[in-house]
Amino acid sequence: MSEARIIDGKAFAEGLRARVGEAVAGLVRAHGLTPGLAVVLVGEDPASQVYVRNKAKQTREAGMHSVEHRLSADTSEADLLALVRALNADPAIHGILVQLPLPAQIRAETVIQTIDPAKDVDGFHVVNAGLLATGQEALVPCTPLGCLMLARDTLGDLSGLEAVVVGRSNIVGKPMAQLLLKESCTVTVAHSRTRDLPAVCRRADLLIAAVGRPNMVKADWIKPGATVIDVGINRVDAGEGKTRLTGDVDFEDAKAVAGAITPVPGGVGPMTIACLLRNTVVAACRQRRLTPPETL
Numbered sequence: 438m439s440e441a442r443i444i445d446g447k448a449f450a451e452g453l454r455a456r457v458g459e460a461v462a463g464l465v466r467a468h469g470l471t472p473g474l475a476v477v478l479v480g481e482d483p484a485s486q487v488y489v490r491n492k493a494k495q496t497r498e499a500g501m502h503s504v505e506h507r508l509s510a511d512t513s514e515a516d517l518l519a520l521v522r523a524l525n526a527d528p529a530i531h532g533i534l535v536q537l538p539l540p541a542q543i544r545a546e547t548v549i550q551t552i553d554p555a556k557d558v559d560g561f562h563v564v565n566a567g568l569l570a571t572g573q574e575a576l577v578p579c580t581p582l583g584c585l586m587l588a589r590d591t592l593g594d595l596s597g598l599e600a601v602v603v604g605r606s607n608i609v610g611k612p613m614a615q616l617l618l619k620e621s622c623t624v625t626v627a628h629s630r631t632r633d634l635p636a637v638c639r640r641a642d643l644l645i646a647a648v649g650r651p652n653m654v655k656a657d658w659i660k661p662g663a664t665v666i667d668v669g670i671n672r673v674d675a676g677e678g679k680t681r682l683t684g685d686v687d688f689e690d691a692k693a694v695a696g697a698i699t700p701v702p703g704g705v706g707p708m709t710i711a712c713l714l715r716n717t718v719v720a721a722c723r724q725r726r727l728t729p730p731e732t733l
């Protein structure tokens with residue numbers, strides 16, 4: 438059997454960002470509408486700093502209005518909520534994202550539920566989760582949306598496929614399952630308590646790994662020819678004081694069995710920010726009662 442096709446998330450994300458840029462130019466031209474995204478970072482987590490910097494840079498590159506709020510690690514929950522409420526009321530801001538994780542003194546759930554659902558470009562608010570679960574128009578979490586785009590690009594119509602999502606987080610696993618149900622997949626959500634996890638995974642035509650455990654999914658967990666989407670971004674020791682990124686799937690092992698597979702880095706990760714830009718344009722359109730461009 439030949440080796441798996443490597444799904445190039447970086448290239449797909451570049452294409453999506455280019456389409457976002459064209460959509461923004463069209464909105465500015467036709468409606469004088471410049472979508473605006475505010476990103477809030479609390480503290481100095483090194484990875485979060487990189488993600489927030491990249492979000493702001495790519496927002497500007499797409500021609501959108503970008504605002505960054507960097508708050509100290511000892512910021513109180515009340516101060517963060519006050520900032521979120523001010524952004525809710527700001528007409529130049531169509532999307533609000535509070536970077537996770539947050540410091541221990543701040544309840545992430547309280548912050549998320551304070552964001553205006555219409556501006557919740559992360560799609561984490563219960564209103565958006567409920568809309569997605571009931572098959573209605575929602576803002577959809579960026580990482581699962583990116584996974585869906587890659588799966589569709591690889592497999593075409595997903596209808597009738599056996600999909601297994603490993604992981605049940607509110608941010609990835611649950612919305613991923615809802616999106617795949619909407620595509621008419623037969624969906625299983627597996628997790629740490631699932632009995633005989635390898636056997637459950639082996640049922641999948643489409644396997645989504647989102648557990649946060651480096652290299653957990655092995656070749657013998659994969660049905661030959663299956664499409665494997667790896668959401669894991671785990672930083673592991675690479676020796677000599679260095680680290681490297683690895684996914685939840687043992688890539689070298691799995692690519693001999695899978696039909697197609699996302700690498701880490703360069704797979705799902707870049708799609709997260711591209712989908713955030715896409716969601717900001719969609720949110721801006723809906724706030725102005727405009728139909729979002731179909732290219733997104």
Ligand SMILES: Nc1nc2c(c(=O)[nH]1)N[C@@H](CN(C=O)c1ccc(C(=O)N[C@@H](CCC(=O)O)C(=O)O)cc1)CN2
Binds near residue numbers: 579580
């Ligand atoms: N409010 C949110 N917080 C967090 C989210 C989120 O969607 N909303 N997701 C993650 C972090 N994240 C975006 O915020 C993110 C993670 C990874 C990447 C990415 O491009 N990864 C690259 C590798 C980058 C590297 O070298 O470190 C890749 O996989 O190729 C983008 C965004 C948690 N917080």
